[in-house]
Amino acid sequence: MTSPTATEPTHSSRRLAPADWIGLGVLVAVLVVGLSWSKWLPYWDKAWTMSQTSIWDGGPLFDAAGDTISFAGAWDFTLVYFTAVWKALLVALLVAAAIDALVPRDWLARLLNRRSHTGQALAGAALSTPSMMCTCCAAPVAAGLRDTGVRRSAALAYWVGNPLLNPAVLIFLALVLPWQYVAVRIVFALLIAVGASALIGRWITGSAEAAPDPSPTSPRLSSLPVRYLRSLGRFTLILVPEHLALVFLVGLLAPWLTGVYGLEAQLGAGAVLVAAIVATLLVIPTGGEIPIILTLLPLGVGAGVTGALLIALPALSIPSMVMVGKAMGWRTTAAMGAAVAVAAMLAGGVLAVLS
Template sequence: MNTSRSTTPIAASTWPVFVLLAIAGLFYVKWFPYYNRAFTAASTHSIGASILMGSAASPPTPSWSAALGYALAYGKAIWQAMVLGLLLGSAVQALLPVRWVARLLGKTGFGSVAAGGLLSLPGMMCTCCAAPVVAGLRERQASPGGAIAFWLGNSVLNPATLVFMGFVLGWQWAGLRVVLGAAMVFGLGYLVNRLVTPTEAQAADARLIELVDEQRAGSPFARWISIFVRMAVRLVPEYIVLVLLLGAARAWLFPHVGPEIGNDFVWIVALAVAGMLFVIPTAGEVPIIQAMLSLGMGVGPAGALLMTLPPISVPSLAMLARSFRPRVLTIVAVSVVGFGIVAGLLAVALQF
């Protein structure tokens, strides 16, 4: 994409605000709490109860109580990160120089994918909390592949989750996640970028010129507030409804857990699909898998959940429905299930 024009004076004066917000917000919401939580994981080999079904062998039957109970537990775990995600997603559009995003993430080669994946590492957000930032990047003409790598990398390559996983589940699980996670983040990002047509690239270049002109007009902070409100009004209501529905439907997605859930291929596929659809907070897969393994579930289905619970969910797919073409999100969803199946088969073959 064309990035020849210089940064506007207004944009040049506002990017430090974005950097300060990102560092302070991530320190308060993610870095400091996870630093302390790592010591808990190392000493107790646990980071808490499974949000999916607690200590029970089955999720609660579908009901309003089950929906509300899960939504409240989930909301308590992620609300600060969601607010930060909305602030950052709107700030990307209002405070950062337009051409900076295009220069770093706008090209359709592997470079933007690598940049997106690496930038995701300090974020450590769950798939839904990262979605507003991804939407903001796409509004500023980040390439589809770069944005996908950033989105998936936040949860799949989360350094804190990998540490928790090593102490709680075992380092072989963390190693499996790193290898397949890197392939998912960078491989899917590259694949998505290869699907960009010349017409789409030209349209992105034209839109970039329009965005540069828009950034020269008006107050960036007034624009930030306006974009934040619009994003919150558009994304949050549908997000809440979908979380409620998934909370109620837990018993339909996940079976009674016991030794009968073995390493059969059918169970691996079924749990891979369920994990892709369901929504969890950051690192929520660790206690979920720990609880299921303690109840006798096979390592194959556990491996499937390892790779499918964190990266995407029905709510995050819905939140980004306007940011990507439907076939891109379909490819990502199907590929995540495929990675889950591979992870399950590897867990069995390697005798985890």
């Protein structure tokens, strides 16, 4: 008999105990109530308003950082950012804790650990679509998935699929930008979430890819609240201060980093490369790339640069990559960062040809 490989996971067929069903019920309740409150209903209202006006309400987030590097500007940027994402971040922490403490690990394996890396990436990307989180808010959930034994390709696809495949953002793009932007976003979002996730999962292997325990034991029903609160506290105490510090750092450097978007006349095609790399590091809330692109287009910034920003800005950020680095593995995280930057450059080139 051959042992299972990374592409042939073993799944337990044990029956779920009452505590397992309650844990799954809590996860579903948190997802439905939390996402309705933080994402689905607000996005529905915003889409309806935009369908009547075809106007994006609000300016680029980086305006809050000011024109020069300063601690005051960095703090203002941090406050504006967290005001925009706190609901989604709270829901993400609640979901991550539920996955870690309440959901049977073998059940997650059966759901996401498909035989092929492409199948795993497709499953992770499909799971990401309804949650609609920005990359930083998706990071705790993606890290939680990896910690419970979900394979790299699936966890990566969930992580990058949240911001790139967000159906609400696709609708927003269609309402305020030419169709070419929507088409390029969809194509390259799929290439990253499914293609890059599958390739990275195939190329990078190691002990962290070991299958979950094939015969886990169910927790006692009375222990579930303690397990959940302990997990929630751990995620909150570790990730929130880390996130706050890294967002402040991005806000501190934002006036210098975002200045590269205006160098297109001097750099030519090189501006697309610079924009793709810088945008991969910057942090924005859901849909934050739209007001930035809308601001740059009237200033004469071309489709190459704005196309790169369309992909790189939402996909990843320094805070997001740091938050998932330990769970995903630093080589995996760096590989996805490189994949996003390359895809963003190609997206800029394609959009320039189509425009």
